[in-house]
Amino acid sequence: MISVIIPHLNQPDALETCLRSLDAQTLTRQAFEIIVVDNGSATPPTDVVAGHPGVQLQHEPHPGPGPARNAGVAAAHGEILAFIDADCRAHQDWLSSVMKWSSLSPAGTVLGGDVRIWQPENATLDAIAAYESVFAFRFKLYIERHGYSGTGNMAVFRRDFDRVGPFAGIDVAEDMEWGERALRAGLRFRYTPEMIVFHPARGSLQELYAKWDRHIAHYRNMAEGKPIWQLRWIAQALLVLASLAPNAVTVLTSDRLHGSGIRLKAIAVLCAVRAHRAMTMLSHLRGRRAVAWNR
Numbered sequence: 517m518i519s520v521i522i523p524h525l526n527q528p529d530a531l532e533t534c535l536r537s538l539d540a541q542t543l544t545r546q547a548f549e550i551i552v553v554d555n556g557s558a559t560p561p562t563d564v565v566a567g568h569p570g571v572q573l574q575h576e577p578h579p580g581p582g583p584a585r586n587a588g589v590a591a592a593h594g595e596i597l598a599f600i601d602a603d604c605r606a607h608q609d610w611l612s613s614v615m616k617w618s619s620l621s622p623a624g625t626v627l628g629g630d631v632r633i634w635q636p637e638n639a640t641l642d643a644i645a646a647y648e649s650v651f652a653f654r655f656k657l658y659i660e661r662h663g664y665s666g667t668g669n670m671a672v673f674r675r676d677f678d679r680v681g682p683f684a685g686i687d688v689a690e691d692m693e694w695g696e697r698a699l700r701a702g703l704r705f706r707y708t709p710e711m712i713v714f715h716p717a718r719g720s721l722q723e724l725y726a727k728w729d730r731h732i733a734h735y736r737n738m739a740e741g742k743p744i745w746q747l748r749w750i751a752q753a754l755l756v757l758a759s760l761a762p763n764a765v766t767v768l769t770s771d772r773l774h775g776s777g778i779r780l781k782a783i784a785v786l787c788a789v790r791a792h793r794a795m796t797m798l799s800h801l802r803g804r805r806a807v808a809w810n811r
Contacts, residue, residue: 518548518611518671519594522602523576523584525555528564530603530716535568537605543612545570551591552602553584580686582694585667589677597677600713601668605634607712614671617708624703626672626695628655628665629711641773643781644724645717647789649772650782651763653715659707664695669713676703689734721785725792732793736800746801753797760790 520538524531531552538550550571554560556579565573576587581601589597598614600606610629617627631653633645641649659665667683667690680698683690695705718724739745767773767782 517594518543518596518598518614519588519592519674520548520550520598520600520611521585521588521592522550522552522600523555523581523588524552524557524561524602525581525584526557527602528557528559528561531561532564532567533605534600534602535564535571537608538611539568540608541606541611542608543615547615548598548611549592549594551588553588553591555579555581555584578685580690581667582683582685582690585690586682589674589682592674595674596671597674598671599667599669601715604631604668604713604715607714610711610713613708613710613712617706617710618671618673621706622704624676626665626670626676626698626703626705627708627711628659628705629669629671629707629713630709631655631666631669632712632714634714634716641778642717643778643785644719644721646773646778646782647724647767647785648717650767650770651786652717656707656709659705662692662695663699663705664692665705665707667691667694668715669711671711672703679703687734687737689731689738692734693738721788724785724789725796728789728793729796732796732800733805736797737804740804749797749801753794756790756794756797760787763790 522534551574552561552565552571553574553576555576562573565571572591574587574591576584585599596614596618633649633652635645653666655666655669679701680694684693739749763786764783767779767786773779773782
């Protein structure tokens, strides 16, 4: 059995869409269970979950998607753990691909899939959706260059998860930190493009900035205490700005965008986001900041 684990916080409409996509899986329903873990929503998604027979609802008071996922793991009965976020929707063959590649991959393999920007049929990309289509969820890059998978689309055998241990709390990037421990435990990550989930594009530059503000706070907390971390942090902020040129080339050559106009719009958003990231990183030299997810 596969146990699908979904952390949730104040996103009932998105959760409904996510659960509908799991109802539509080509994998037989008897082959997987679904566990939603609410992390302190103003209104728990009891009615949403009740509309999908067989879905479990758990509650985790300790804040953060990592602790919520850990609670889901504790309640799971499956041999395979499949993680997806509440604001994602799964391709109809997502779990069939998880099952297939879990059986075909070498022992000790963690699967990470493809996350694409969701667009309604025949909809025209706006500038932010165009930017996010290229840069929002670069799971292939995360896995093949950095050695970890995002937890919005990841599958692992329960026995391997137990070797690594639970996800960390809200103060760090829990997927990156778990991935580092997984590599030290002897596991390896495999990019699996057939494992597809979709995520809606952010609605504004402010939402993009908020996403990066959260990530930068995580990275800063993980960097603090390492040798000459402040100098390394400044260098990384400058590299973010220096990356504009090569990443503009990435936009111009991406097969996810079509037409010069939309590519130029994506580059404009790229410039704004990279400038915001660099300035925010430098501002973090003054001290730690509180981290909240799904804000």
